[in-house]
Amino acid sequence: MHTRFQILKPFTSYHLPFTILVCVLLWSCRKDEVVYPTIPTDVTDEVQQGGLYVLCEGNMGANKARLDYMNLETGTYYSNWYGAQNPKQVKELGDVGNDIQTYGSRLYAVINCSHKVEVMDLQARHIGQVDIPNCRYLAFHGNKMYVSAYVGSIADPELLGSVFEVDTATLTITREVKVGHQPDELCILDDKLYVTNSGGYLTNRYDSTLSVIDLTSFTEIQKITVGINPTRVRADEQGHLWVCSQGNYKDIKPQVVVVGGPRIQTPCANISIQGTHAYILDNENKELKVYSTINYNLSPVTYHLSSFETPYGLLATADAFYVTDAKNYVSSGVLHCYAYDGRERWQALTGDIPGHLCRVGEAMHTDTTDTVTPQSAYISRVYEYLPGMGQFVNMLPKYETGDDAQAMCRKCEQAIANNAGGMVCLGGWGGYITFGFDHPVENLEGRDIQILGNAYKMSGNETYGSSEPGIVLVCRDENGNGLPDDTWYELKGCLYDDPLTDHHYSRTYTRAGDTLQNPYHNQPYYPQWITADEYTLYGAKLPSQTEKISGQVVQRILEYGYVDNKPNKDKDGTSFDIAWAVDANGLPVTLPSVDFVRVYTAVDEINDPTGEISTEITGAIDLHINN
Amino acid sequence: MKRRSILILFLALCAGTVFAINEAEQDSLYRLFQIEEVEVSARALTKDIIVPQTLKGEELQRLAALSVADALRYFAGVQLKDYGGVGGIKTINVRSMGSQHTAVFYNGVQLGNAQNGQVDLGRFSLDNMEQIQLFHGQKSDIFQSAREFGAAGNIYLTTRRPYFKSGERTHVHAQMRFGSFGLANPNIGVDVKLSETLSFTFDAEYLYANGKYKFRYKRVLPDGETAYDTTAVRHNGDVNAVRVEMGLHDYYSNTGFFRIHAYNYWSERGIPGAIVNNVWRNGERLWDRNTFVQAEWQDEWFNRWSTRLLAKWANDFTHYKNYDVKLLPSNNEYLQEEAYLSFANKIQVFNWWDLSVAYDFQYNVLDKQNLLLDESVEHFDRYSHWLSAATAFNVQEYLRLQASVLMTQITNHQSPITKPKFTPGVFVSFRPYPKIDLSLNAFYKQSYRYPTFNDLYYTDLGNADLRPELARQHSVELAYRKTDKKYDLSFSASYYYNRVTDKIIAYPKGQQFRWTMLNLGTVKINGVDAKADMSFYLPLRFVLRTRLNYTYQTAIDVTNPNDTYYKDQIPYIPRHSGSAVLGLEWTARRGDHYGFNYSFIYVGERYSQQQNTVYNYVQPWYTHDLSLYGEWGIARYRLKADLEINNLLGQDYEVIQNYPMPKQNIRCTLAFKY
Secondary structure, three states, rough: OOOOOOOOOOOOOHHHHHHHHHHEEEEEEEEOOOOOOEEEEEOOOOOOOOOOEEEOOOOOOOOEEEEEEEEEOOOOEEEEHHHOOOOOOOOOOOEEEEEEEEOOOOEEEEEEEHHHHEEEEEOOOOOOOOEEEOOEEEEEEEEEEEEEEEOOOOOOOOEEEEEEEOOOOOOEEEEEEEEOOOOEEEEEEEEEEEEEEEEOOOOOOOOOEEEEEEEOOOOEEEEOOOOOOEEEEEEEEOOEEEEEEOOOOOOOOOOOEEOOOEEEOOOOEEEEEEEEEEEEEEHHHHHHHEEEEEOOOEEEEEEEOOOOOOOOEEEEEOOOOEEEOOOOOOOOOEEEEEEEOOOOEEEEEEEOOOEEEEOOOOOOOOHHHHHHOOOOEEEEEEEEEEOOOOOOOOOOOOOOOOOHHHHHHHHHHHHHHOOOOOOOOOOOOOOOOEEEEEEEEOOOOOOOOEEEEOOEEEEOOEEEEOHHHHEEEOOOOOOOOOOOOOEEEEOOOOOOOOOOOOOEEEEEOOOOOOOEEEEEEOOOOOOOOOOOEEEEEEEOOHHHHHHEEEOOOHHHHHHHHOOOOOOOOHHHHHEOOOHHHEEEOOOOOOOOOOEEEEEEEEEEEEEOOOEEOOOEOOEEEOOOOOO | OHHHHHHHHHHHHOOOOOOOOOOOOHHHHHHHOOOOOOOOOHHHHHHHOOEEEEEEHHHHHHHOEHHHHHHHOOOOOEEEEEEEOOOOOEEEEEOOHHHHHHEEEEEEEEEOOOOOOOOOHOOOEOOOOOEEEEEEEOOOOOOHHHHOOOOOOEEEEEEOOOOOOOOOEEEEEEEEEEOOEEEEOOEEEEEOOOOEEEEEEEEEEEEOOOOOEEEEEEEEEOOOOOOEEEEEEEEOOEEEEEEEEEEEOOOOOOEEEEEEEEEEEEEEEOOOOOEEEOOOOEEEEEEEEEEEEEEEEEEEEEOOOOEEEEEEEEEEEEEEEEEEOOOEEEEEEEEEEEEEEEEEEEEEEEEEEEEEEEEEEEEEEEEEEEOOOOOOEEEEEEEEEEEEEEHHHHHHHHEEEEEEEEEEEEEEOOOOOOOOEEEEEEEEEEEOOOOOEEEEEEEEEEEEEEOOHHHOOOOOOOOOOOOEEEEEEEEEEEEEEEEOOEEEEEEEEEEEEEEEEEEEEEEEEOOOOOOOEEEOEEEEEEEEEEEEEEEEEEEHHHHEEEEEEEEEEEEOOOOOOOOEEEEEEEEEOEEEEEEEEEEEEEOOOOEEEEEEEEEEEEOOOEOOOOOOOOOOEEEOEEEEEEEEEEEEEEEEEEEEEEEEEEEEOOOOOOOOOEEEEHHHHHEEEEEEEO
């Protein structure tokens, strides 16, 4: 900011005060405020798998909820990771982080005093948010997220709280059920949801129950009395619920109540269940106690945390456990990682009140020089690749001994993701590939996705050429798990209503039937990474369009709606509109966006000498992204 | 010596108000409503050892300030905590010792808030204010009530007193102020002379503001690209307040007077709350009623023995309600009562030696009720006794000394009687040259900040075993003043070292989400204050006035070397801060004034929490305020018009993080007096 002013000099003998003023003004320049940085710190040389998210609560009103990330593979701790990934979020992550969990390919964080659940991808890039008043904790089941909240959508004079059901695909609230006072953690077991009613607002009249909610009817069917002021509930492998009851902080002491099991008299600020052990954080004696989830006995192994000021967060994982020290709540906390032999592996300085931890399987891309990747218009991921038998199978992409289906998907990505320009062959009829972008493709006005192939037209002829049509299917990540295991919809092409189109076709390929080698391609035609000796593909078969013209085997080019049918330079001819989507009964459906795209070879035909008709793919573009 | 001058001088010295007695005599038109002809030289013994910072009369009115809090920003060594807007809480922190170490005196009697120890200075209007003074340490006059020896820093607010010229019986002052945030602020004051010695004053004010203002958050990426740029409107910052004050003054003899003052304030306001992600408005409401009546009687016998009696009764009611359905619903009522008595005596043993003794007693009670949970009334009370002894003497003309000791004994609700605490203070002033107004002043003082009812008894958080927090101050000051027909200059620079121990802080209890209050924390404060006040009386009846302040402070936490914030600057204390005021006034031949006043305030970078990290960094802020005014005399009436533009460049800033301050805003005042 520039400060403009004029110096009035009417009385030269009195210019001292003016001079001083001028100095003051010049000295007081103010910079544009820069977003909070992320700061990487190397904390260890020890390597673990994946990464760890650390949600630091921050104090109420401070707007300092902070999501840090520990890359366990490089031993680097990144403060304010969310900020680096989402620098354009107005007023950052928010006020008071209260829970963090992953489900499917997404990361969910409850920001209590911002009254929202922040929805991110596993890299912590913002996808959306769900506004829920005074939300506390999360649980997931199927394609639903359950969120406990101290107040319902309409404040209750009795101060009862609610559990909200949220559709993870649309991020909208679908149902709400009123439970007890100030519900905290929740847990799902056998299609029932259990939520702790803490009564935390009613100092002298704490609640002491678990509400049991039937997930089908979404009604409270039972209340189980556990202990005064229950805040945490976790299920063990045996299907027992462990509840931490905090007592009244006066005469009634805290305890862990196993529903249908014993009551364990111990302070229990936090709990984490790993395998057949329940790890209980005794914050008063500053130790981590281990109980068997089979016979509830206290293990002789107790981890002493005597150097801690305020033991707070806890997460036990297969290879290590993590405990946080919240210190005095208003300054940086510390995250400690321990091996199960009690040895401290490393520690890292966190934000204020590191309360909630969440492990992710794969380490994030943590090159901070490029942390803000804009959405890419190109394929980012190949989820499935299963070609029909054919002369280019095991070649495009190349199979190497030891490759499994996942490895083949990675090779497909190398070929066609991120505009790589390579080619993937889908083989004979039914062979398919499923891919996605780093974002959902929106269904906007006009065509949405262009899918590239290797079709061409005969020179001087507009009607015929090399057309190996593939049908396009699309799918939304309805259950939010990041995998293409949801309902597929076909994009209706010009032959959809053709009487010769068989919508219920299938084909079984067998290893034994792999005898079709032609003179040009003599590698196995059966996908070598398939361990089974046969596989069957299902779908629609289009009628053959092959004709012989001037001695050339060519195909009639279809009007619209198929991959590898028109040359790539014909943008419209190779582009698809999500609005064409129909369901299994052929009825149109309106999809706001799609997460996954599948293409399969739609003609079942072998010609001499060109071999089987097989759809090839060389890439795909989200037409709504400009880059 | 004119009789009235003597009376006025006496009042000034005794009642704790210091008038600028050496000020060169200027065109009396300049000061129509100030005292005329104060021409006596005071007894050297009663002169200030600690020179207070003072804003008074016209100078106070010229500042673009609405409340006492706004005016206090122009004092050195003062940090204002301002939550923004007309109704936002404003408290001050003197020399980084914490706002509860600062006592605020209203016409000589301390304003109390036994519940949280905070006085919201944003509620005290400047319209009825004649003078604001800040003393570091204590007022260096040993004739004062015992409590006045008790705080680390003292602010004295003095309301307007009636002065009648011969033949005058009534003064009326009526004023209307409009401005941004929907501000409407009428004020009326009446002074009536009832007899030769007795007069009555009345002052009433209504303040309304809808409190809406635009604020903006803008952040950029490291490469300069805009990350976000959002402008929103502040909500729930409205305020509705009525203040009514009445006083009866009986200056019945040269030496004695009796005064009684009643104050009543009602208000309803929204608490706009912190702006955080996804939250752009809040729903907390606050209703207040503050009532007090105080009486003061003072006289002198045998020219040697002065006595003062003070009595006060206060009754404060607060109702807090949270309408925000998303948060913890609250509906609490608090009723505080205070009864206070003070008896002070001073004896002049010799012309160069004074002694004083004072005893104060105070009873406080707080009744708290949670209406929402329908719980029974919680009741807390406190009995406080203060006994002070002080002495002052001169060694020749150049050395003056004062020493005081205060005994404090506070018994809280149902607690056993505690041992009294003793706190000393020593003040020295050395003036080497009789003809040059250059002095070297120094003091050492201890003072306690006692735990409040909230610290002791707040639900689940209070700790009844708290000890008082101790502040030790060491300060040296070099002051120089030179007055001439053409100018009036005063400069001073002081260095201070303060140490606050047993600091009362909230600390986690070892159980989740739970805090307790503990005596944990030591803060070391080193600071320098530099001040320059300059007035130049220019040709053609122009007057140029400037006032410059600069403060450098380090206030570091030295509680525990293992803390991550060890030796970090404590929250919200800037290293650098300062202000500059520049005023130019022209007086026409017939006495009309025209002037403009420019003021600049700078507060340097700070941290919002104990730890000095980039995540707790708060940007410096600085504002430019401008006011233009004119004053006209028509027959025996005076008219005044004033236009203020505050935050002229529209800086988007925060004093407290997440509490955005208003951008450019204006106020316009029209006043009429006779």
